[in-house]
Amino acid sequence: MKEQPNGHRAHGFSSVSFLDSDEIIKELALNGDEVFMDAGCGDGHNAIKVLEDYNHRGCVYAVDIYDASIEDMETYKKENNVENLINIEADITEGIPGVEDDSIDVILMVNVFHGFKASRKLDEAVEELKRIVKSDGKIAIMDYKAWDVPNGPPTKVRSSPADLEKLFNNHGLKMTYLNEEIGEDIPEGKSHYLIMFEKE
Numbered sequence: 001m002k003e004q005p006n007g008h009r010a011h012g013f014s015s016v017s018f019l020d021s022d023e024i025i026k027e028l029a030l031n032g033d034e035v036f037m038d039a040g041c042g043d044g045h046n047a048i049k050v051l052e053d054y055n056h057r058g059c060v061y062a063v064d065i066y067d068a069s070i071e072d073m074e075t076y077k078k079e080n081n082v083e084n085l086i087n088i089e090a091d092i093t094e095g096i097p098g099v100e101d102d103s104i105d106v107i108l109m110v111n112v113f114h115g116f117k118a119s120r121k122l123d124e125a126v127e128e129l130k131r132i133v134k135s136d137g138k139i140a141i142m143d144y145k146a147w148d149v150p151n152g153p154p155t156k157v158r159s160s161p162a163d164l165e166k167l168f169n170n171h172g173l174k175m176t177y178l179n180e181e182i183g184e185d186i187p188e189g190k191s192h193y194l195i196m197f198e199k200e
């Protein structure tokens with residue numbers, strides 16, 4: 001467990017110190033009224049940014065498997081009286097309780113997806129994302145490029161955009177957007193890609 005700059009506890013490595021949240025959120029072109037989900041929110045900095053800096057009026061879900069992260073998001077919600085924030089402790093691969101089918105406009109996952117490859121739960125994760133996203137909603141995944149570089153997860157758990165496209169296609173989801181010039185500047189280029197999927 002690590003305490004992050006916003007004082008919240010996170011299980012994994014928060015991206016707050018090395019990825020630019022604004023760069024990521026702007027990619028989503030939010031209008032402020034969407035039902036938005038930060039899936040695998042960790043310290044919740046992306047959800048909090050959407051709420052505070054983008055004045056999001058729609059419902060914002062913050063979901064994480066780690067109980068302490070969700071406890072801290074609940075404290076944040078109460079201390080700041082944020083009525084449109086819903087925090088859920090859940091394993092995405094097992095299903096997110098309380099979230100109805102076809103109910104989310106935009107799902108964002110930053111540095112989370114590679115964990116499903118590590119746990120061999122890729123199909124379960126995609127099925128749950130597909131279940132909850134609206135028919136015209138989008139699933140945005142930002143993750144490390146599948147390069148053998150020192151920072152980030154082991155190469156064997158990284159996926160390329162083409163790997164993800166194949167996986168999502170198998171579940172009836174189509175790729176609608178790909179940005180491979182995003183993230184941190186590393187000697188090899190930009191560290192990440194951001195890929196979006198929608199229902200076919």
Ligand SMILES: C[S@@+](CC[C@H](N)C(=O)[O-])C[C@H]1O[C@@H](n2cnc3c(N)ncnc32)[C@H](O)[C@@H]1O
Nearest residue numbers: 011012013014015040041042064065091092110
């Ligand atoms: C590397 S952290 C990234 C956190 C945050 N998205 C960020 O960019 O700082 C990965 C997060 O995914 C969460 N996570 C991993 N597997 C999960 C699962 N199966 N269901 C829900 N959350 C999960 C971890 O608890 C952790 O908070």
